[in-house]
Amino acid sequence: MAGTTPIILWFRRDLRLGDHEALTAACATGRPVIPVFIHDDLVAGLGAAPKMRLGLSIASLSASLKDKDSRLILRKGEALDVLRDLIRQTGAGAVYWSRLYDPDSVARDKAVKSALKDDGITVESFKGHVLFEPWTVETKTGGFYKVYTPMWKSVRDRGVPDALPTPAKIPLPDQWPDTDALEDWKMAAAMQRGADILESYCTVGENAASHRLGAFIADRVATYQKNRDLPAVKGTSGLSENLTYGEISPRRCWHAGWRALLEGKADGEVFLKELVWREFAYHLAFHTPRITSGNWKEDWDQFPWNTDERLAEVKAWKQGRTGIKFVDAAMREMYVTGTMHNRGRMIVASYLTKHLLCHWKIGLDWFADCLIDWDPCSNAMGWQWSAGSGPDATPYFRVFNPVTQLDKFDKDRTYVSRWIAEGASAPSETALSYFDMIPRHWNMAPTDAYPDPVVPVDQGRKRALEAYEARSF
Incomplete structure (x- = not known):
C-alpha cells in the first residue's frame, strides 16, 4: 500500500514550483501529492513585517498550485500534530520536505522525522534553500570554514546542477482534506495601519522573482x-526578498550570474560572491548554532554593551531620529519598505554597536520585526560582522563614519531627501509615507525640527575605541 498512498509535501521556505527537488521527486512517484503549509510556532514567532510578507507568498503559491489543478492545504498547530492528523485523514504513507539549516528549524525537523518514522511513515528531505549544503563544504583539514574568502575559493568552480523544470502535472488525491482559510490567520495583523504601504513595496511570487x-x-x-x-540608485538585484521565501532558487540565480560572467559582464562574479556570502551564513549557523542567539566569539560575552532598550538613544535609533542623516534615512527606508540598502545596513549596525555601544541583539531583534527579507542566519551573521563579535568580522577599530560615508555614497543627498522630511520645503512622498506608517504614540510629524545628534560622530567613535581597547579579553 505504501507505493500508492499519498505523499504529503510540506512547504516551508521553498514557496515555488520550479526547481523544487522535493516536489519533483514526489511527482515522479506517480502517487497523489498533497501540498501543505503549517502555521506552527516558528511561523507564529515571526516579526510583523516578515509574517505579513510570508502570508503574501503563501497566497501566491496557493494560486500557482490552483493553476496546476492542485491546491495548498493550510493548517495551524504543532507541526508533528498537524502532520499526524493529515496522515490519519488522507492515508498518506510519506512526508517530503526541503531542508532548512537554522538551529530552530533543524531541531524541529529532526524531532518530526524521528517521530514519523517511529509511526511507520516514510520521511524524505531534499536540498532546497542553499547551493552547497553545510556538510559538503570543508577546509583542507576537514573542518568547516570560519572565514569567507577561502570558502568562496573552494566553491567558486564547483559544478552546480541545472535548475529543475516545473512539473507538468501534479498527481491529485481522490479527496482533499479540509483546509484553513489564509485570511483567518491574519498574517498582517501586527503591521496595523502600515500593512498596505508595506505591501506596495513587495515583489511577490515565483513569476515576479523570475522577472x-x-x-x-x-x-x-554589468x-x-x-x-x-x-x-539612491537601483543597483542591486533585490532578490534577497524572494530568496528568503524560496520564491526563486539560489541555483537559478547562480547560473544566471555565471552566464552574465561568461558573456563578458565581469561584475557577474561580484553577484556570485554575494550568493556565497549568503551560503556562508547558513554554513556557520549549521556548524555553530550559537551564532543566531549569542556571540560567535564567546569572549565577547564580557564586553560591556548596553542591553537596555529603554534608553533614549536606542529609541532614537529605532525611530530614525538619531540626528545622523545616513542612519535615519536607512532606518526609515526599512520601516516603510521592509528592506534596507546593504550600505545602509552596515552604517546603522556600526552606529548602534559602536557609536552607541549597544548590544547587537537589540538591532537583530528590530530587524527581525521590520525586514521582509529577514533570515535568521543572514541577519545574525550580518549583525555580528558589524559588531566585531562574529566570524570574519570587521575589526573593532573600524568604525564607519556615517557622515563621510554619506558624502561618498550619496553626494547630492538624493537618498536622504527620499526618506527624511524634516527641514525640507517640499518633502518627497516616500519621506512623508513614513509618518503614515509609524505608531501614533511616537508623536512624530514631518513638520518637526530635525534633531541634533544623540551622540556626535567624533564623540561616539572616541568612546567606542576606548571601550574596545580597554576590553579584558
Whole structure:
C-alpha cells in the first residue's frame, strides 16, 4: 500500500514550483501529492513585517498550485500534530520536505522525522534553500570554514546542477482534506495601519522573482560592483526578498550570474560572491548554532554593551531620529519598505554597536520585526560582522563614519531627501509615507525640527575605541 498512498509535501521556505527537488521527486512517484503549509510556532514567532510578507507568498503559491489543478492545504498547530492528523485523514504513507539549516528549524525537523518514522511513515528531505549544503563544504583539514574568502575559493568552480523544470502535472488525491482559510490567520495583523504601504513595496511570487532576476541580469549586473554601494540608485538585484521565501532558487540565480560572467559582464562574479556570502551564513549557523542567539566569539560575552532598550538613544535609533542623516534615512527606508540598502545596513549596525555601544541583539531583534527579507542566519551573521563579535568580522577599530560615508555614497543627498522630511520645503512622498506608517504614540510629524545628534560622530567613535581597547579579553 505504501507505493500508492499519498505523499504529503510540506512547504516551508521553498514557496515555488520550479526547481523544487522535493516536489519533483514526489511527482515522479506517480502517487497523489498533497501540498501543505503549517502555521506552527516558528511561523507564529515571526516579526510583523516578515509574517505579513510570508502570508503574501503563501497566497501566491496557493494560486500557482490552483493553476496546476492542485491546491495548498493550510493548517495551524504543532507541526508533528498537524502532520499526524493529515496522515490519519488522507492515508498518506510519506512526508517530503526541503531542508532548512537554522538551529530552530533543524531541531524541529529532526524531532518530526524521528517521530514519523517511529509511526511507520516514510520521511524524505531534499536540498532546497542553499547551493552547497553545510556538510559538503570543508577546509583542507576537514573542518568547516570560519572565514569567507577561502570558502568562496573552494566553491567558486564547483559544478552546480541545472535548475529543475516545473512539473507538468501534479498527481491529485481522490479527496482533499479540509483546509484553513489564509485570511483567518491574519498574517498582517501586527503591521496595523502600515500593512498596505508595506505591501506596495513587495515583489511577490515565483513569476515576479523570475522577472526580477532577468531584469537585473539584463540591465544592472554589468555595473553591479559600483552601483550596489549607492543607496539612491537601483543597483542591486533585490532578490534577497524572494530568496528568503524560496520564491526563486539560489541555483537559478547562480547560473544566471555565471552566464552574465561568461558573456563578458565581469561584475557577474561580484553577484556570485554575494550568493556565497549568503551560503556562508547558513554554513556557520549549521556548524555553530550559537551564532543566531549569542556571540560567535564567546569572549565577547564580557564586553560591556548596553542591553537596555529603554534608553533614549536606542529609541532614537529605532525611530530614525538619531540626528545622523545616513542612519535615519536607512532606518526609515526599512520601516516603510521592509528592506534596507546593504550600505545602509552596515552604517546603522556600526552606529548602534559602536557609536552607541549597544548590544547587537537589540538591532537583530528590530530587524527581525521590520525586514521582509529577514533570515535568521543572514541577519545574525550580518549583525555580528558589524559588531566585531562574529566570524570574519570587521575589526573593532573600524568604525564607519556615517557622515563621510554619506558624502561618498550619496553626494547630492538624493537618498536622504527620499526618506527624511524634516527641514525640507517640499518633502518627497516616500519621506512623508513614513509618518503614515509609524505608531501614533511616537508623536512624530514631518513638520518637526530635525534633531541634533544623540551622540556626535567624533564623540561616539572616541568612546567606542576606548571601550574596545580597554576590553579584558
